Amino acid sequence: MDVCRLIVRRLNRAARRPVRISARHFVTLWRLLFLTSLGILTSSCRDPEPAGPLRLTWYVFDEPSGAFREAARRCTEAARERYRIDVVSLPADADQQREQLTRRLAAGDESIDIIGMDVIWTAEFAEAGWIREWPTRATRRASAGRFPIAVQTATYKNMLWATPFTTNVQLLWYRTDRIRKPPKTWDEMIELAEKLDRNNRIQAQGERYEGLTVLFVSLLASAGGKVLDADGSQVSLEPEPTRKALNVMKRLATSRAADPGLSTNREDQARLAFETGRSAFMLNYGFVWPSALQNAPEVAANMGWTRWPGVVPDRPSRVTVGGIDLAVSTYSRYPELAFDAAECLASKDNQRIAAERGGLPPTLYALYDHPAVRRRLPFADLLRATLKDAVERPRTPLYTDISLAISRTLHPMRDIKPARDAARLKKAVQRALRSEGLL
Numbered sequence: 001m002d003v004c005r006l007i008v009r010r011l012n013r014a015a016r017r018p019v020r021i022s023a024r025h026f027v028t029l030w031r032l033l034f035l036t037s038l039g040i041l042t043s044s045c046r047d048p049e050p051a052g053p054l055r056l057t058w059y060v061f062d063e064p065s066g067a068f069r070e071a072a073r074r075c076t077e078a079a080r081e082r083y084r085i086d087v088v089s090l091p092a093d094a095d096q097q098r099e100q101l102t103r104r105l106a107a108g109d110e111s112i113d114i115i116g117m118d119v120i121w122t123a124e125f126a127e128a129g130w131i132r133e134w135p136t137r138a139t140r141r142a143s144a145g146r147f148p149i150a151v152q153t154a155t156y157k158n159m160l161w162a163t164p165f166t167t168n169v170q171l172l173w174y175r176t177d178r179i180r181k182p183p184k185t186w187d188e189m190i191e192l193a194e195k196l197d198r199n200n201r202i203q204a205q206g207e208r209y210e211g212l213t214v215l216f217v218s219l220l221a222s223a224g225g226k227v228l229d230a231d232g233s234q235v236s237l238e239p240e241p242t243r244k245a246l247n248v249m250k251r252l253a254t255s256r257a258a259d260p261g262l263s264t265n266r267e268d269q270a271r272l273a274f275e276t277g278r279s280a281f282m283l284n285y286g287f288v289w290p291s292a293l294q295n296a297p298e299v300a301a302n303m304g305w306t307r308w309p310g311v312v313p314d315r316p317s318r319v320t321v322g323g324i325d326l327a328v329s330t331y332s333r334y335p336e337l338a339f340d341a342a343e344c345l346a347s348k349d350n351q352r353i354a355a356e357r358g359g360l361p362p363t364l365y366a367l368y369d370h371p372a373v374r375r376r377l378p379f380a381d382l383l384r385a386t387l388k389d390a391v392e393r394p395r396t397p398l399y400t401d402i403s404l405a406i407s408r409t410l411h412p413m414r415d416i417k418p419a420r421d422a423a424r425l426k427k428a429v430q431r432a433l434r435s436e437g438l439l
Contacts, residue, residue: 052081052084053076053079053081053082053083053084054082054083054084054334054337055083055084055086056083056084056085056086056113056114056332056334056337056338056341057085057086057087057088057111057112057113057114058072058085058086058087058088058113058114058115058116058341058345059088059090059100059101059112059114059115059116060087060088060089060090060114060115060116060324061089061090061091061092061094061097061116061324062089062090062091062092063354063358063360064358065357065358065359066357067350067353067354067356067357067358067360068087068116068354068358069087070350070353070357071344071345071350071353071354072085072086072087072345074344074349074350075341075344075345075350078344079340079341079344082337082340083334083337083340083341085114085341085345090116094118094210095209095210097118098118098121098400101115102130105125105128105130105329105330105331106128106130108331109329109331110331110332110333112329112331112332113328113329113332113333113334113337113338113341114326114327114328114329114332114338114341114342114345115131115162115326115327115328115329116165116324116326117131117162117324117325117326117327118322118323118324119150119153119154119167119321119322119323119324119325119392119393120153120393120399120403121399122153122154122155122156122161122162122325122327122395123156123232123395123396123397123399124396124397124398124399124400125161125327126156126157126159126161126397127156127397128397129330130329130330130331131161131162131327131328131329131330132161132327132328132329132330132332132335132339133159133160133161134154134159134160134161134162134163134339135339138339138343139160141343142154142160142162142163142164142343142346143160143163143164145364145365145366146164146363146364146365147164147167147363147365147387147388147390149167149321149387149388149390149391149392150164150167150321150323150325150363150387151164152392152395153321153323153325153392154325154327156395161325161327162325162326162327162342163325163326163342163343163346164323164325164346164363165323165324165325165326165345165346165351165354165363166323166324166351166354166360166361166362166363167321167322167323167361167362167363167387168285168286168321168322168323168360168361169285169308169319169320169321169322169361169383169386169387169390170214170218170283170284170285170308170319170320171283171284171285171286171305171306171307171308171379171382171383171386172189172281172282172283172305172306172307172308172309173274173281173282173283173284173288173303173304173305174280174281174282174303174304174305174306175200175279175280175281175299175302175303175304176302176303176304177302178196178200178280178302179192179280179281179304182304182306183309184307184309184310184313185309185310185311185312185313186219186248186251186252186309186310186311187248187251188309189202189281189309190202190251190252190255190257192280192281193255193257193280193281194255194256194257196257196280198256199277199278199279200257200278200279200280200281201257201258201259201273201278201279201280201281202252202255202257202258202259202279202280202281202282202283203259203265203270203271203273203274203279203281203282203283203284204252204259204262204265204270204282204283205265205266205267205270205283206253206262206263206264206265206411206412206413207263207264207265207266207411208263208407208408208411208412209266209407210403210407211266211267212406212407212410212411212413213393213403213406213407214320214322214393215249215283216245216249216406216410217320217391217393217394217406218308218317218318218319218320218391219244219245219248219249219311220237220241220242220245221318221319221320221391222245222308222310222311222312222315222316222317222318222319223240223241223242223244223245223311223312224238224240224241224312224315225237225238225240225241225242225244225245226238226391226394227393227394227402227406227429228394228395228396228402228429228433232394232395232396233433234433235426235429235430235433237422237425237426237429239422242422242425242426243418243419243422244311244312245311246410246416246418246421246422246425247418248311249410249413249416250413250414250416250417250418252413253412253413253414253416254414257280259273259279261273262412262413262414263411263412263413263414267284267285267287270282270283270284271284271287271288271291274288274292274299275291275292275295275296275299276296277296277298277299283308285322286359286361286377286379286383287359289303289305289359289377289378289379290359290376305379305382306382307382307385307386308386316389317386317389318389318390318391319386319389319390319391320390320391320392320393321387321390321391321392323360323361323363324360326342326345326346327342328342346363348364348366348367351363351364351367352367352370352372352373355367355370355372355373355376355377356372356373356375356376359376359377361377361383361387365384368380368381368383368384396433398432398433398435401432401433401435402429402432402433404432405425405428405429405431405432406425406428406429408428409421409424409425409428410425
């Protein structure tokens with residue numbers, strides 16, 4: 001480096017000396033040649049790349065238990081100096097996560113290597129060319145032993161684009177000291193709650209956001225319907241299942257057992273309301289269990305869980321699946337290492353840690369028998385049974401538009417008129433599928 005600095009200093013001094021050539025164009029040519037040679041010399045004298053393993057960045061939501069950072073640490077250690085995984089935390093809100101990622105990916109940001117991808121983004125990201133198809137040689141490892149529904153969320157156009165990491169489904173939570181036998185259908189649940197006093201409400205998600213779409217899709221699937229056809233190109237929304245789903249939403253919202261804040265409630269508002277002790281039922285994810293243990297032990301002591309209610313008697317419910325898949329960015333400078341790292345992050349041990357520390361259900365079927373997972377998730381058998389029958393939200397690159405069409409059409413739920421809104425909803429989804437009328 002001392003020799004390089006000496007050369008640069010002498011060239012700089014030479015550049016300041018006057019050039020006595022009368023022809024102006026020769027002066028310009030000489031300076032151009034001189035500056036070119038100077039650039040070549042100085043570029044060769046730049047500081048070398050820092051020593052140590054290559055750095056891979058994992059963009060994923062800010063998981064509060066530290067399970068994701070522990071997974072990154074373990075995989076970095078296992079890589080033996082080949083790479084280091086740095087976690088870049090995204091917001092907790094899924095819409096904000098998507099906004100940040102799509103802006104970066106649309107700009108070709110090379111700083112993103114591994115993406116913690118919400119299960120509803122696969123089609124959109126794959127169609128946009130933002131993620132890489134999973135290597136054929138590693139496809140079997142990426143899907144082996146996982147719930148079929150989890151693998152489906154990572155699949156688009158019969159190709160695998162990610163490895164399933166965590167999953168999730170809602171359950172029905174209820175007060176065992178007030179309800180002798182948990183209901184099997186929505187009608188049974190609403191009737192039971194209405195027989196009790198106003199301190200025994202039903203907590204659900206009714207705000208105009210993704211949670212409302214999740215509620216509708218789960219009700220529709222439980223009634224035997226679906227939003228789009230099998231290949232995602234045409235609207236389905238069969239009249240009878242659609243009306244049944246809308247009837248349930250209307251009945252819930254207008255019941256005296258409904259929470260007064262239903263139209264503005266999300267998952268966390270439902271959790272907090274249930275923890276006050278003034279509710280008999282709650283539709284929500286498993287995170288509510290450790291929260292109740294910590295924040296409302298008197299509620300947790302009388303807290304039971306059962307399968308999400310059905311819509312049609314003698315037909316089990318089919319609930320919308322959630323979770324995180326791990327994909328590799330198209331713009332990663334080190335794709336082979338990124339695939340290796342993503343596979344490590346989604347390994348059995350790291351899924352166990354995510355379940356044990358963060359309460360995030362695994363995608364690997366066998367982990368539901370692991371003692372540590374069962375201690376953290378005492379409802380593991382119910383989760384596993386529910387995941388066997390779970391459904392995806394519409395698998396399409398236009399999913400965000402379709403979700404907006406659903407939530408805007410059906411909010412607030414108390415204003416739903418099933419016969420009218422079944423037709424309105426189908427028209428709104430058709431327009432969204434054509435990217436029309438979104439603003």
